Amino acid sequence: MVLPLSFFYITRYFSDGKLKIPAYYRIEKIEKTIEDGKTRYDTSYHKVAELALTNQLGEQVQLNRDLRGKVLVIDFIFTSCATVCPQLSANMKELQKAYIKKNPDLVQFISISVDTERDSVPVLRAYANRFNADHDRWWFLTGDKESIFNYAKNELGLVLDTESPDDFIHSQQMVLLDSARHIRGYYDGLDRLATKQLADDIYILNVEKKKKK
Numbered sequence: 664m665v666l667p668l669s670f671f672y673i674t675r676y677f678s679d680g681k682l683k684i685p686a687y688y689r690i691e692k693i694e695k696t697i698e699d700g701k702t703r704y705d706t707s708y709h710k711v712a713e714l715a716l717t718n719q720l721g722e723q724v725q726l727n728r729d730l731r732g733k734v735l736v737i738d739f740i741f742t743s744c745a746t747v748c749p750q751l752s753a754n755m756k757e758l759q760k761a762y763i764k765k766n767p768d769l770v771q772f773i774s775i776s777v778d779t780e781r782d783s784v785p786v787l788r789a790y791a792n793r794f795n796a797d798h799d800r801w802w803f804l805t806g807d808k809e810s811i812f813n814y815a816k817n818e819l820g821l822v823l824d825t826e827s828p829d830d831f832i833h834s835q836q837m838v839l840l841d842s843a844r845h846i847r848g849y850y851d852g853l854d855r856l857a858t859k860q861l862a863d864d865i866y867i868l869n870v871e872k873k874k875k876k
Contacts, residue, residue, distance in 0.1 A: 684871060685839065685847040685864045689820050711818045711844045716806035719787040720798055726773065727844060734770040734868050735840040736861065738852050739815060741778035742790040747835055751852045756794045759801055761862050770865050772801040779808045820846065837861060841868050
């Protein structure tokens with residue numbers, strides 16, 4: 664099972680500066696200023712835009728508005744996939760297990776379908792049940808395919824093999840967003856060591872957030 668680092672371990676090493684904090688990805692701009700003869704650089708990072716879709720309960724949801732304050736873990740799947748997707752979802756299930764009892768409100772798990780024509784609400788719900796998803800904290804989403812393609816490519820910065828949503832093939836990456844919707848990590852969703860690191864990084868972001876308050 665994927666288990667996050669203990670709270671004691673994280674806070675101890677965070678305070679000592681020894682813990683590796685997840686990086687920020689996708690620089691939007693760097694502003695240069697000169698004060699008292701010293702040059703300073705202020706870096707702004709991309710904030711992921713809103714996405715409105717429908718979850719496996721038939722609810723219209725918006726990821727930023729409805730999940731304000733939560734860390735997000737996002738992957739892309741389609742339910743008729745027989746190889747990569749079941750493994751991605753099995754590893755996401757282990758991440759859910761790691762947090763569902765002790766920290767259920769810290770993180771939301773998001774699986775977005777790239778086969779929006781066939782992955783209807785009932786189909787997604789059946790798929791979610793197959794992986795024992797907590798329907799409140801692990802959403803399986805469907806909706807406008809072009810919006811999903813744009814979100815994956817232009818908002819999350821995933822490298823895709825096509826320039827067209829019609830040929831959209833999902834990535835096996837899981838993407839970590841902090842509560843401010845900055846991208847804080849990309850992880851191979853088929854690699855158990857990578858998903859173990861993801862489990863740890865979720866908790867580290869929570870400690871980071873508390874220290875900034």
